[in-house]
Amino acid sequence: MTATTLTSTQGAGRAGDKIFSGAALAAGCLILAVLFGVALFLVVQAIPALTAPSAEIQGGEGFFAYIWPIVIGTLIAAVIALVIATPIAIGVALFISHFAPRRLAAGLGYVVDLLAAIPSVIYGAWGAAFLAKEISPAYNWLAANMGWLPIFQGPASATGKTILTAGIVLSVMVLPIITSLSREIFLQTPKLHEEAALALGATRWEMIKMSVLPFARPGIISAVMLGLGRALGETMAVALVLSSGALTASLIQSGNQTIAAEIALNFPEASGLKVSTLVAAGLVLFIITLAVNMVARWIISRHKEFSGAN
Amino acid sequence: MTSTLTPVRSKRSALTKGQLPKYAPYAVLAAALVVGAAILALVGFNAFGWGLVSALLFAIGLVSWSAAVEGSRKAKDKLATCLVVGSFLIALLPLISVIWTVLVNGIPGLIAPGFLSTSMNGVTGVYDNRAAEEGAPVIGGIYHALLGTIQITLLATVISVPVGLLTAIYLVEYGNDGRLARAITFFVDVMTGIPSIVAGLFAAAFFFAVVGPGTKTGAVAAVALSVLMIPVVVRSSEEMLKIVPNELREAAYALGVRKWRTIVKVVIPTAISGIASGVTLAIARVIGETAPILVTAGFATSINSNVFSGWMASLPTFIYTQILNPTSPANPDPSSQRAWGAALVLIILVMLLNLGARLIARIFAPKTGR
Numbered sequence: 001m002t003a004t005t006l007t008s009t010q011g012a013g014r015a016g017d018k019i020f021s022g023a024a025l026a027a028g029c030l031i032l033a034v035l036f037g038v039a040l041f042l043v044v045q046a047i048p049a050l051t052a053p054s055a056e057i058q059g060g061e062g063f064f065a066y067i068w069p070i071v072i073g074t075l076i077a078a079v080i081a082l083v084i085a086t087p088i089a090i091g092v093a094l095f096i097s098h099f100a101p102r103r104l105a106a107g108l109g110y111v112v113d114l115l116a117a118i119p120s121v122i123y124g125a126w127g128a129a130f131l132a133k134e135i136s137p138a139y140n141w142l143a144a145n146m147g148w149l150p151i152f153q154g155p156a157s158a159t160g161k162t163i164l165t166a167g168i169v170l171s172v173m174v175l176p177i178i179t180s181l182s183r184e185i186f187l188q189t190p191k192l193h194e195e196a197a198l199a200l201g202a203t204r205w206e207m208i209k210m211s212v213l214p215f216a217r218p219g220i221i222s223a224v225m226l227g228l229g230r231a232l233g234e235t236m237a238v239a240l241v242l243s244s245g246a247l248t249a250s251l252i253q254s255g256n257q258t259i260a261a262e263i264a265l266n267f268p269e270a271s272g273l274k275v276s277t278l279v280a281a282g283l284v285l286f287i288i289t290l291a292v293n294m295v296a297r298w299i300i301s302r303h304k305e306f307s308g309a310n
Numbered sequence: 311m312t313s314t315l316t317p318v319r320s321k322r323s324a325l326t327k328g329q330l331p332k333y334a335p336y337a338v339l340a341a342a343l344v345v346g347a348a349i350l351a352l353v354g355f356n357a358f359g360w361g362l363v364s365a366l367l368f369a370i371g372l373v374s375w376s377a378a379v380e381g382s383r384k385a386k387d388k389l390a391t392c393l394v395v396g397s398f399l400i401a402l403l404p405l406i407s408v409i410w411t412v413l414v415n416g417i418p419g420l421i422a423p424g425f426l427s428t429s430m431n432g433v434t435g436v437y438d439n440r441a442a443e444e445g446a447p448v449i450g451g452i453y454h455a456l457l458g459t460i461q462i463t464l465l466a467t468v469i470s471v472p473v474g475l476l477t478a479i480y481l482v483e484y485g486n487d488g489r490l491a492r493a494i495t496f497f498v499d500v501m502t503g504i505p506s507i508v509a510g511l512f513a514a515a516f517f518f519a520v521v522g523p524g525t526k527t528g529a530v531a532a533v534a535l536s537v538l539m540i541p542v543v544v545r546s547s548e549e550m551l552k553i554v555p556n557e558l559r560e561a562a563y564a565l566g567v568r569k570w571r572t573i574v575k576v577v578i579p580t581a582i583s584g585i586a587s588g589v590t591l592a593i594a595r596v597i598g599e600t601a602p603i604l605v606t607a608g609f610a611t612s613i614n615s616n617v618f619s620g621w622m623a624s625l626p627t628f629i630y631t632q633i634l635n636p637t638s639p640a641n642p643d644p645s646s647q648r649a650w651g652a653a654l655v656l657i658i659l660v661m662l663l664n665l666g667a668r669l670i671a672r673i674f675a676p677k678t679g680r
Binding site for chain 2 (some may be wrong): 014017019020021023024025026027029030031034037038041042044045076087088089090091092094095096099100108111112114115117118119120121122123124125126128130131142160172175179203204205206208226229230232233234235236239240258263264267268271273275278279282285286289290292293294297298301308
């Protein structure tokens, strides 16, 4: 009708545009702010523990003496998990991408994803109630026959609640992560490479060795590192399964502790400087996992054409 | 050359010469099962050992037969196939074992009267001792924990979905792959890797600093869960917005529609099925998180329907505390029965959410006209 109504509706539309794009921008910035906030608040709450006289920290020998055994324990559990999970995960991913009948593949992928859907506390309960009991005869056998290795030194724990059991439970939890990422990458192998290998007379395994695995190597490495990040930070499986103690080399005795489980077990009853100590431990865990994840993401983005991320 | 002279060999063509017959895997499997059963009968039979020994025998038998007849290349191929299939079967073991353990241990707890409709308020070790020693029914339930889980997760969803969806819209529609957009994408990816307990510590530290030391409420837990949930929502919504065809946007612009109206009326409705299923999966992920709730909401044994004040129970922390600190330390069995019952409820919830996500994606998927 008149020019004024036209301009007024346009004005409203322009305001809507501004508000909407502003809100979208604000949400994006909020995420960055949250990540920096995580770091900032952890640092602020951790400072009392880092500056307190060493006699007041748990153990009486300062924060460093408190943290390093549980850092080592965290690494041991994560390494056990990865050593077990990586070969199996690559096998499962290959099975779904190259071996299973095409019609079953999607369903089988869903079955493996179910492993990721089960809450961690249930894995912890399963590990404590079922796996630890079932696996302790194997530990006795290891202690009797392989006891000369420091990592299998006896006497084995009677309950089976050891760092090795915790590592096995962790491996079940990181398996679906490594599997789903590797599967994505295996599926992206150029079909021409695969067909060329087969046309030259390669068997299926030779084709995978020559065309699929070299193509997927950076992707597998980053998948394993993302699994490592998960294994380092996983709490419940360790808190429920492991009967913790001092740092020991033997994997089949009770002992060792991880950062995440240490926090979960002590934080609910903590107060004062203890809270600050645990937050500082959380900060250490945050830095370790952040570094691992950033390296993994960096590898993925460097080989962007390979990854399932784009 | 000489093979054509013998009547047996003449049945097979030159092309299939030097290959295992079609029935070879089945024959080896049958032999492996029989021999495996025989070996296990000597040392004491159990089904798990039988499966393991038979699988090993099958792999060894098939590979060595293939090596003898077909040569080392084919044998290596067979070995690789055996290993790959074997690793898949190994991966299935824990899944089956976990679900079986939860079902067997959880059903007695779940069908106990009042399990879903009462809280743990007033349930003390005395009752548990009586239940364990005199066979009295196990009392106490998960109503408070179920209520807490639903409230905390709902609040976390209310926080995460707008933030996550708007961020995804920024990345896809406004970011233009600029420096900020790339930074956000990178840090969202990094955020997916934050250990859940660190997210809990962050929320706790934040509220300790802002509200006061020792602040533990359902809302703090919801903030912690949001930190875990936002990146999942962003990633899935971003993927979904990206696959909305550009022609739809251009058609809207050509009609003179504002950009924000285009996004709200055209882009989001097209992608809504994927976004909804992504959100459902994100809920399924955080509903089972234990560690962040443990450090932010404390434990409660009674019903607390106010998220903003007082300690609050949730299903995962209920399971955790019932296992680790049984109500009656002398008789942990009633507590562990309740814990497994709660675990069964939790697993059912998570599976329903996963199934729901799939159904949403399928039912509300846009018609593609193909």
